[in-house]
Amino acid sequence: MASFRRRGCKCEGKKRCTCGATWEYRIVYTDRRTGKQREKTKGGFPTKKEAQLAAGEEERQIQYFGFAENGNESLEKFFNEWLEIYKKPHVKPITYSVQERNVRLNILPRWKNYKLKELTRNEYQKWINELRDHYSEGTVRRIHSIFSTAINDAVHEFNILRENPIQKIKIPKDIEKSEKVSFFKKEQLDVFLNALKTPMKNAKYQHSIQYYALFSLLARTGLRIGEALALTWDDIDTTAKTVTVNKTLVYPLNSEPYLSTPKSKTSERTIRLDDATVALMKRHRINQKEVVLRYENYQASKDNLVFHQQDGRWLRTNVVRDYFKIVCKRTNLPILSPHALRHTHAVHLLEAGANIKYVSERLGHASVKVTADTYLHVTKKIEEDALNLYERYVGN
Structure with a gap:
């Protein structure tokens, strides 16, 4: 009551208040x-x-x-507590790093002086529209997802807001959203890999075939770069002709690298290797030991790594990317990234007639739909070819 x-x-004693007092x-x-x-x-x-x-x-x-709304807490204080209590203990370090960075660089500069209860749908939508002038649709969706999840927790976990005022926000779409997948055609891949057989003139370790082995493995298996760099020799079974993926190397900017679980449950997989790749990995293992013996300052990996730096530690992803681009320039190929070899493997499999479910499982995708959507231009061609074969078969 x-x-x-x-x-x-x-105005005590007066019939009417004239002093402006409020109720x-x-x-x-x-x-x-x-x-x-x-x-x-x-x-x-x-x-x-x-x-x-x-x-x-x-x-x-x-x-x-069931409670009176408070919402007097500043968004800066709330987000800092939210990250520490609800995110840091429960997500992968790399996920937390992405969320913390977005909060610090994108959300708080605009909203840190606001109270939770001052957050309005109209002002927030205006901010989202402004973000699209500077970021891609995907980046803005990521920022909004972090913000909205935090406000949902303010409602359902912290119980300091009754409703989320930024639900059903509209993210302006890209006018022309490019879904193009970068990959090497079969002839281009041959040129790229053949170039790796000859060491660069200024290469410090001329005898090493490490990059040839690494890029060949990526192109022949579709492994992600982090999955390949995390491999140990225990993961490669040359008798069974398989490679087992059960971890990934995360190399954050300006931070120490660490091993993490694969991207998703389906990313944990065992992949069959073709004979040429098996032979190359055997050769690489021998070559790795030869390089250690040949060069004084080249150390063996204490962790039995398949690919590593001269000091025995994990190979750096940025170094791998730079080397990849140098080879692209040297061979007059499109300047892509190592991830293009994953796409290359998938496209070549599909063009060769491989079942899309097999390709999806080999890549470790969450579902066949992800594979089909990613390589839509290829699957459409396969569909057309299959229909042409059918028409010829029935005689039309």
Whole structure:
């Protein structure tokens, strides 16, 4: 039940207030979340009638939600606590790093001085529209996802907001969203890999075939670069002709690298190797030992790594990318990234007539749909070729 009073009125004894004093209400209720008795007061109403109407609406809200909305906490404080309590202990370090970076660089510079209750749909939508002037649709979706998830937790976990005001926000779409997948044609791949057989003139370790083995493995298996760099020799079975993927190397910017679980459950897989790749991996293992013996400052890997730096530690992803681009330039090929070899493997498999479900499992995709959507231009060609074969078969 609400009670009302006029605050600071100096018109005692007068029939009518002329000093401008305002009315406030006070509501005492039991918080259903905690079972404790609490109260909410709010003032600044010119008349008692307005205070009564506002109190009635607040009582209906309390009855519905079971608590009085607070939302006085700053967004800066809330996001910092949210990251520490709800994200850091429960997500992979690389995921936390991405979320923390987006909060620090994109969200807080704009919203840190706002209180939770001051967040409005219209102002937020305007900000999202502004972000699209600087970032891609995918990046803005990622920022919005982090923000909206945090506000959902404010509603359902922290219980300091009744509703999420930024639901059903519209992200402006790319006018021409490019779904083009970068890959090497069969002839281009041959040129690229053949170029790796001859060491670069300024290469420090001329005898090493490490990059030839690495890029050949990527092109012949579709492994992600992090999956390949995490491999140990225990993961490669040359007798069974398989490579087992059960970890990935994460190399954050300006931070120490670490091993993590694969991207998804389906990313944990065992892949069959063709005979040429098996032979190359055997040769690489011997070559690796020869390089250690040949060069004084080249150390063996204590962790039995398949690919490593001269000091025995994990090979750096940025070094691999730079080497890849140098070879592309040297051979006058399109300047792509090592990830293009994963796409190359998938495209070549599909063009060779491999079943799309097999390709999906080999790549470790979450579903066949992901594979089909990613390589739509290839699957359409396969569909057309299959239809042409059918038409020839039935005689039309």
